[in-house]
Amino acid sequence: MSAVGKLLDRRDCVRRGLKALGASGQLGYGIPEKSLAVGLERAPDYIGADMGSIDPGPYYLGSGELATAPATTRTDLARLLRAARQLDIPLLIGTAGSAGAAPHLDKTLAMVRDIARADGLRFRLASIRADMPRPLVKEAVRSGRVTPIDSMVPLSEAHIDEASHLVGQMGTEAFCRALQSDADVVIAGRACDTAIFAAVPALLGCAMGPAMHMSKIIECASLCCVPGGRDPILATLEGDSFVLESMNSERRATAMSVAAHSLYEQSDPDRVAEPEGVLLVRSARYEEIDDRRTRVSGAQWIPASRPTIKLEGAVRVGERAVLLCGSCDQRVINHISDILTEVTEVVRGLVCRDEPEDYRLIFRVYGIDGVYPWPVPPSPMPREIFILGECIAPTAERAGAVVRTAKQYLLHHGFPGRLSTAGNVAFPFTPPELSGGTAYRFNVYHIMQVDELAPLFPVEIEDL
Amino acid sequence: MKLVELARTVRSKNAGPLKLTLDLLFDDEAAYRRVLQSPALEPGSVARLYGRREGTVEVLPHPAALAIKIVMDRLVVSGDVGDRDVYGAQQHAPLLDLEL
Numbered sequence: 334m335s336a337v338g339k340l341l342d343r344r345d346c347v348r349r350g351l352k353a354l355g356a357s358g359q360l361g362y363g364i365p366e367k368s369l370a371v372g373l374e375r376a377p378d379y380i381g382a383d384m385g386s387i388d389p390g391p392y393y394l395g396s397g398e399l400a401t402a403p404a405t406t407r408t409d410l411a412r413l414l415r416a417a418r419q420l421d422i423p424l425l426i427g428t429a430g431s432a433g434a435a436p437h438l439d440k441t442l443a444m445v446r447d448i449a450r451a452d453g454l455r456f457r458l459a460s461i462r463a464d465m466p467r468p469l470v471k472e473a474v475r476s477g478r479v480t481p482i483d484s485m486v487p488l489s490e491a492h493i494d495e496a497s498h499l500v501g502q503m504g505t506e507a508f509c510r511a512l513q514s515d516a517d518v519v520i521a522g523r524a525c526d527t528a529i530f531a532a533v534p535a536l537l538g539c540a541m542g543p544a545m546h547m548s549k550i551i552e553c554a555s556l557c558c559v560p561g562g563r564d565p566i567l568a569t570l571e572g573d574s575f576v577l578e579s580m581n582s583e584r585r586a587t588a589m590s591v592a593a594h595s596l597y598e599q600s601d602p603d604r605v606a607e608p609e610g611v612l613l614v615r616s617a618r619y620e621e622i623d624d625r626r627t628r629v630s631g632a633q634w635i636p637a638s639r640p641t642i643k644l645e646g647a648v649r650v651g652e653r654a655v656l657l658c659g660s661c662d663q664r665v666i667n668h669i670s671d672i673l674t675e676v677t678e679v680v681r682g683l684v685c686r687d688e689p690e691d692y693r694l695i696f697r698v699y700g701i702d703g704v705y706p707w708p709v710p711p712s713p714m715p716r717e718i719f720i721l722g723e724c725i726a727p728t729a730e731r732a733g734a735v736v737r738t739a740k741q742y743l744l745h746h747g748f749p750g751r752l753s754t755a756g757n758v759a760f761p762f763t764p765p766e767l768s769g770g771t772a773y774r775f776n777v778y779h780i781m782q783v784d785e786l787a788p789l790f791p792v793e794i795e796d797l
Numbered sequence: 798m799k800l801v802e803l804a805r806t807v808r809s810k811n812a813g814p815l816k817l818t819l820d821l822l823f824d825d826e827a828a829y830r831r832v833l834q835s836p837a838l839e840p841g842s843v844a845r846l847y848g849r850r851e852g853t854v855e856v857l858p859h860p861a862a863l864a865i866k867i868v869m870d871r872l873v874v875s876g877d878v879g880d881r882d883v884y885g886a887q888q889h890a891p892l893l894d895l896e897l
Binding site: 387589593599600617650708772773 | 806810811812813814815816818820822848857859861862863864866868870872874875876877878879880881882883884887888890891
């Protein structure tokens with residue numbers, strides 16, 4: 334019998350106290366070993382982990398690369414696979430490989446198969462794809478069923494064609510379908526964080542208000558605690574409420590810390606929109622059981638009349654090259670804004686003699702306004718500055734040519750009052766120019782109304 | 798009095814790639830109320846502090862968490878060419894010097 338079959342068999346028992354272990358908020362950066370062991374000793378009914386996010390920017394979705402190191406990712410996956418198989422409980426992982434498109438999912442599945450083979454683990458694996466069929470999205474655009482999120486421009490068919498990967502965030506429904514195929518392990522492409530944890534309660538017929546709220550909190554592991562951290566968290570869903578407890582004894586889930594967590598990375602924390610409905614958190618109550626555990630109740634789940642999917646896509650904008658250098662000469666520092674403007678002009682004159690101005694050259698000056706766009710420079714000026722030059726061009730060769738020219742002319746640029754005639758800047762190493770690979774930007778971040786979710790997120794089953 | 802003398806946490810982060818959300822968290826109700834009532838926390842004042850147009854910044858109180866949330870658009874979409882802060886995690890700095 335499958336792991337989920339066993340859970341369903343004792344549904345009356347587990348519905349009184351369903352234990353979910355939130356193992357990681359970003360699988361692949363290392364799971365604290367001791368707190369994971371503590372969590373497993375508590376005999377959870379299922380394990381979930383989020384493996385991706387839109388936060389690291391468009392590169393990973395665009396390129397198909399993982400944000401996490403392969404070795405660490407494999408270690409994390411192996412730990413959870415062994416644990417789940419040993420306890421014979423479902424393991425659910427969402428947004429495989431950082432961004433959840435086909436290459437991310439495939440790389441993650443390859444690791445899972447390899448771990449199963451190496452460790453002699455036997456289980457039924459379900460994978461769920463999240464790549465959106467482009468003709469279908471175009472049709473949705475034509476029929477006015479796609480709307481921009483925030484200040485994105487309306488989606489065009491060109492955007493859809495240009496995106497190197499185009500994914501949709503799956504909801505709880507997709508994970509439920511995978512589990513209904515008797516999967517022991519579910520590895521999903523781009524997925525809502527909540528869906529990872531909400532599917533088992535949904536299958537068991539638990540109240541979805543508290544189940545979704547619990548899922549929203551534990552997908553970040555112990556981040557809802559004081560002090561917040563990456564340690565696994567145990568949530569026990571007991572009817573219309575749930576109890577949170579970090580598996581690191583130094584992290585306390587307090588009423589205030591849990592309530593404040595709902596603000597994290599949300600512009601409207603009272604309302605969490607999901608494909609199948611909306612979670613309303615404002616009515617939630619937080620009650621401390623002791624100094625480490627808090628009981629949460631009262632959130633409401635409003636099913637949507639029509640499902641929606643959040644679409645994400647990234648397009649290549651060019652190749653990036655960077656230049657790294659710094660200065661501690663007060664004369665250079667005082668004139669740096671003018672120097673960089675002038676050097677940019679000199680570079681333009683040199684690299685655009687026979688070619689068009691087909692690149693962007695940007696300087697960020699750390700110590701002045703590299704991190705935050707301060708309206709005026711500091712007074713007094715800093716003792717040292719760091720200069721990051723960045724070029725985005727159609728080819729790596731072109732981007733490299735621009736930053737190399739910039740390097741040389743920045744080093745030797747003349748300015749009023751200059752004493753440093755042997756060089757204006759210091760290079761920390763050689764070469765001071767580096768290739769930054771391909772640059773991407775988000776060109777799809779939209780909501781698509783659909784009639785049916787299931788056909789968009791196909792489940793594939795394999796027995797390992 | 799400065800905001801940092803009363804706030805336990807002053808943080809910023811993306812809320813999706815187009816929005817920036819700044820959270821001010823407090824340990825006690827008095828501090829929370831004091832800050833919430835300050836003219837410096839009016840949406841127009843925060844917009845000026847961030848060099849934004851009036852009406853583009855929201856200030857949202859969350860009494861259950863003793864928290865105040867500030868929401869505005871990112872100047873550059875996360876990770877786009879010219880971005881300075883992909884995660885938006887360092888955009889709270891102007892608040893660190895804020896006089897109430």
